[in-house]
Amino acid sequence: MAAMPNLQVTDCSSLFAPRLPSRPHSRFIPKASLQQPHHHSSSASPPSLVNRRQLISQTASLSLSLATLSTLPLPAKSEEVLSEWERVYLPIDPGVVLLDISFVPDDMNHGFLLGTRQTILETKDGGNTWVPRSIPSAEDEDFNYRFNSISFKGKEGWIVGKPAILLYTSDAGESWERIPLSAQLPGDMVYIKATGEKSAEMVTDQGAIYVTSNRGYNWRAAVQETVSATLNRTVSSGISGASYYTGTFNTVNRSPDGRYVAVSSRGNFYLTWEPGQPFWQPHNRSIARRIQNMGWRADGGLWLLVRGGGLFLSKGTGITEDFEEVPVQSRGFGILDVGYRSEDEAWAAGGSGVLLRTTNGGKSWIRDKAADSIAANLYSVKFINDKKGFVLGNDGVLLRYLG
Template sequence: MAMPNLQVSDCSNLKPSLTSLFSPRFLHRSQTQPHPRLICKASLQQPHHSSSSSPTLVNRRQLISQTASLSLSVATLSALQLPAKSEEVLSEWERVYLPIDPGVVLLDIAFVPDDPNHGFLLGTRQTILETKDGGNTWVPRSIPSAEDEDFNYRFNSISFKGKEGWIVGKPAILLYTSDAGESWERIPLSAQLPGDMVYIKATDEKSAEMVTDQGAIYVTSNRGFNWRAAVQETVSATLNRTVSSGISGASYYTGTFNTVNRSPDGRYVAVSSRGNFYLTWEPGQPFWQPHNRAVARRIQNMGWRADGGLWLLVRGGGLFLSKGTGITEDFEEIPVQSRGFGILDVGYRSMEEAWAAGGSGVLLRTTNGGKSWTRDKAADNIAANLYSVKFIDDKKGFVLGNDGVLLRYLG
């Protein structure tokens, strides 16, 4: 199926730790009060007894026992204070509570480059939240141009370049802003668009790149009024030509992507819906390039490392890194402590530091480019799957989870 170029009409008129149970003052007083004062009191009560069975000796034994018990209690209380302090500095993440229904699934987050404190958070059930304090607090945002019809939109992706921003969703909807999100207008889309829009990237002034779950890639340079196809055919058409070339699982392809990720230089890696192979695309190529998976288990997700190489997650919790940089089918497995839960996404904060998130609140960190990983217990008690790691820059990052769970990086 050849990719059609899309044209639309002008629509500019549409506006759219544990803390101690006893105070330090009490502990200080208990430790410093002299117990010999009690012993002296017992001696005054029985001054004339000298035998081994005298009450004075019994009281002393009792007092020695009481003194030992009190010392043990004080030592125990002192020990209880230590984990509380370590828990306070254990994690580099904190949970941000959102004004949304528990069933909402968060899907993407982005901030305005010209105003790092101003950002937007997208999700299912037509959810758009806005922050103006760097992500500490969020408020619901209503966009009139997205509420004209009786649809419950799923907003999949958002991207900013300067003050210009784009949002795509399902059913097919495209929103554009030129004033950092103060107002949004709706851009009409052609009915010929193959598949559902799952990703959009603001690339330049009035320019963006849009991807559908069927592998269509479209680019615009005039604020979305015209879109040019960057690939000549759908992934299904490509696989029909290459099914005899040894791509395992191509004959079972259902025609959609499970995940798709873009590198900073415009390259894409996508995982087939069944996870039995993956595809890549580079600017200038006429169609997607299918690749056999290099591991036995099916692929969960793939993405780009900070050095230009690939990371690969398999169903069941395995993590693999490609050997070298660029596109390759040669991967090596990296041991991780995922507690038996699957890892769902990886996000790089810097060239050496990255975070991985997964089922049942799994959070993993590497500080050597992915060669080794340690577990952060920040989300162990959060009953949610963490499926998206987003670093806006080296100081601002977020983890998205189901049931409206949002974690904010503290650094």
């Protein structure tokens, strides 16, 4: 590929010709069977202490007086308590895959949740209840958009999706405007970050990074070429699997200071980029198994997940190829994402309801067994701040942090 083009849009009313949607890439991890509750039958008087799960499972067989029931905590109608997490049930089709979540910084009760099948949900009570939102400019076309990423800075917000679509709001999401994009955009948009007033940073699955400072009417390329062009031009780089690379990113994660780490679609190497660098920098993996996902720890170091299960932490902070494995109790299911609440506390999520917690920076992890009954893959952990966090899963599963 030639040098990365700068994208200029001068007429906001003329939209690009959208490409046909393609089947979204998915990672299959077998689901665990739902654990059936044990029902107890007894003619004796009920126990004095009954938690929410026991109350739900024993209601059909226990005969309690109205006076006794009034003294017991009633189960939430729309959620299921899971240790420090609760499940929030959403008004969506079970087949929807949730992809990203973000809140308005000036109002942490006001947020948006994105997914496949043109799903946009809005909450105004901190994530307890959600209602569907529609975008007229997106519904006018016969495309089933997959909304990949959302980000807010102040009252300004951005949404990107596939087929190529860019939405912008300046009033905290009360209204959304569609910003036209150039047909020369290389790859599909998978990530966007609001960086300042009328400013944002956008990444495609081919490694293109674009920045705007005038609410999306013009975009400047931050890298000179796509990852494919970089790797195919530098075939002597010594990166295993990089020669004649024609794939895309499997995952991409951004640090708070603007650095990126991305995993190749085959998982055989990873790439990094720092502001000011003209090209992505490829890195060999030091682990035999292929990489599933990578991201940034709260202290500036890296975490790395391998396919089939396995968690590794980089030695020290910054970009490195030196990792050491940390033992985790994942029950044989793969771990798909890690989210840090602080430098010491983090949560990891994975297949068949795997949910793990560390309180010592990742040195040891404890499994939250209360989530074992969720027959879904939990693949995204998002902490908005130290008090607000969410876990996203397939089949419309959403967990909200209670700690």
